[in-house]
Amino acid sequence: MKVGLFIPCYIDQFYPQVGIATYQLLEKLGVKADFPRQQTCCGQPMANTGCEQDAKPVYRHFVDTFRGYDYVVAPSGSCVYHVRKHYDVVEQTAQVQHVRQATYDLFDFITSVLGVTELPGRFPHQVGLHLSCHGQRGLHQANESEMTPVREGQLSRLLRTVDGLTLTELNRNDECCGFGGTFCITEEAVSARMGQDRVQDHVLNGTEVLTGGDMSCLMHLEGIVRRRQLPMRVMHAAEIFNAALQQPSKPVSTFVPGAVAAL
Incomplete structure (x- = not known):
């Protein structure tokens, strides 16, 4: 299984510890994820402000970055939703359709793809x-x-x-x-x-x-x-x-x- 890790802009800039925790958690579950350095944004901020046409090059770059992975995993439901539902505005090539279908929220990936139903460990709070x-x-x-x-x-x-x-x-x-x-x-x-x-x-x-x-x-x-x-x-x-x-x-x-x- 080849997994690409997508880290949203605000996590990259303000909460890098979340990106690190995501990578480490996947590793503990037996998944060695790649982090492609050329990744940028999913395009959601531009689309949300009414500039979706301007976001199309960002969409295409996202697809080019992650098209070679079986799964794209992100610790963000909003980014995943955007890739799945809003990338319909670009030409629906086989690569675009693959990336849209292969992009998963972290916890959907853990439960639906990995089949994990419980996690050991302790957090007494x-x-x-x-x-x-x-x-x-x-x-x-x-x-x-x-x-x-x-x-x-x-x-x-x-x-x-x-x-x-x-x-x-x-x-x-x-x-x-x-x-x-x-x-x-x-x-x-x-x-x-x-x-x-x-x-x-x-x-x-x-x-x-x-x-x-x-x-x-x-x-x-x-x-x-x-x-x-x-x-x-x-x-x-x-x-x-x-x-x-x-x-x-x-x-x-x-x-x-x-x-x-x-x-």
Whole structure:
């Protein structure tokens, strides 16, 4: 299996530790991923601002970069959704169609392609899961509250298998964080209030570590956490699984605010 690792722009620039954790996690699961140095952006920022025609060269470069891989894996549901659903505006060559079909979100790849249903390791903290809109409603990674009251999805199931990890039960488990790419710029007041409401749900229900599969959403929520100086750590789920797999089994410890900062 030949796997290419795609790291989104904001992870590359602001959260490189997430890219490293993703690579290490895949390696621990038996996947030796390549990181093609010529990769750039998937083109989503330009398309979201109404400049999709200008993004076409970026789309073609993405295809040229990853066309030789069996799978393209990214720690971002929004980027994966964009490649799968928005690359229909360029000529549908065999290479374009292959890359669109072969591009997977990290956790979809782990569960659907690798067939992993549980991850060993230990992470003795209460974890609150934020479900991104692209991941949940675009890639159908979790149930939608307007369709069923059952709160379940690929990522939540994996998190529950980690020893010592308790998953927060939120009042509104699949509400949008308010980031929305350029929405947070054009409608900053609404975006900020939505983020504050999302964080408050986690605060009220005891979240110690806020996680998710999309660092763009987590970046927005982390800004609110920092401004309010809350005793809450924000980590991409790849970081949690990667850290958990390094931890020996031991009794559940009592959480002390800031204790997970060393992970």
